[in-house]
Amino acid sequence: MTDRLPHEKGFHVSWDQLHRDARALAWRLQGQGPDEGAWRAVVAITRGGMAPAMIVARELDIRVVDTISVKSYNHQTQAAPKIIKSPDMDVIGDGTGVLVIDDLVDTGKTIEAVRRHMPKAQIATVYAKPMGRPQVDTFITEVSQDTWIFFPWDMALQYVKPYRGTD
Numbered sequence: 123m124t125d126r127l128p129h130e131k132g133f134h135v136s137w138d139q140l141h142r143d144a145r146a147l148a149w150r151l152q153g154q155g156p157d158e159g160a161w162r163a164v165v166a167i168t169r170g171g172m173a174p175a176m177i178v179a180r181e182l183d184i185r186v187v188d189t190i191s192v193k194s195y196n197h198q199t200q201a202a203p204k205i206i207k208s209p210d211m212d213v214i215g216d217g218t219g220v221l222v223i224d225d226l227v228d229t230g231k232t233i234e235a236v237r238r239h240m241p242k243a244q245i246a247t248v249y250a251k252p253m254g255r256p257q258v259d260t261f262i263t264e265v266s267q268d269t270w271i272f273f274p275w276d277m278a279l280q281y282v283k284p285y286r287g288t289d
């Protein structure tokens with residue numbers, strides 16, 4: 123178990139926002155691959171990386187998509203990251219020309235484990251916190267370390283009381 127700062131703030135991301143930010147990530151990565159700017163494959167870090175990876179693969183016309191499963195969090199508490207499913211190493215190799223996508227980097231421990239697996243891959247996240255930021259090659263939006271990011275798949279629309287009550 124790792125000691126973690128309390129999360130004083132919440133950053134709530136809608137599907138629409140996630141779509142726009144993942145598209146911005148694809149835009150930034152476009153033309154940066156080693157083969158005339160193209161990327162060979164996308165590897166999503168499950169599960170949070172799957173939606174952004176799909177959007178990036180769609181925008182950059184990458185048809186080879188694989189996953190790596192790293193388990194470390196149980197709700198907001200972190201344990202040592204463990205790779206419980208690897209991508210097809212015959213296809214992915216050392217990661218040259220491969221884009222690894224995750225929704226966010228927080229402490230950087232998940233990406234540290236992934237990088238050991240695919241040392242030559244380009245690792246990109248949509249969101250980054252300062253502690254993990256040095257671990258990623260590319261990201262779109264930085265949020266403070268004491269912020270918990272809430273993703274659309276963890277939320278639901280619900281009624282909110284008006285500021286001024288009428289009863």
Ligand SMILES: O=P(O)(O)OC[C@H]1O[C@H](OP(=O)(O)OP(=O)(O)O)[C@H](O)[C@@H]1O
Binds near residue numbers: 171193227231
């Ligand atoms: O930089 P770190 O401190 O390692 O944290 C970042 C990781 O934590 C979350 O995944 P989680 O392990 O909760 O699994 P999930 O994607 O299946 O929700 C998030 O999606 C990142 O993968």
Ligand SMILES: O=c1[nH]c(=O)c2nc[nH]c2[nH]1
Binds near residue numbers: 195228269270271273
């Ligand atoms: O949904 C999430 N939001 C976060 O801010 C975070 N940090 C690590 N893992 C996380 N999962």
Ligand SMILES: [Mg+2]
Binds near residue numbers: 167171
């Ligand atoms: Mg994850």
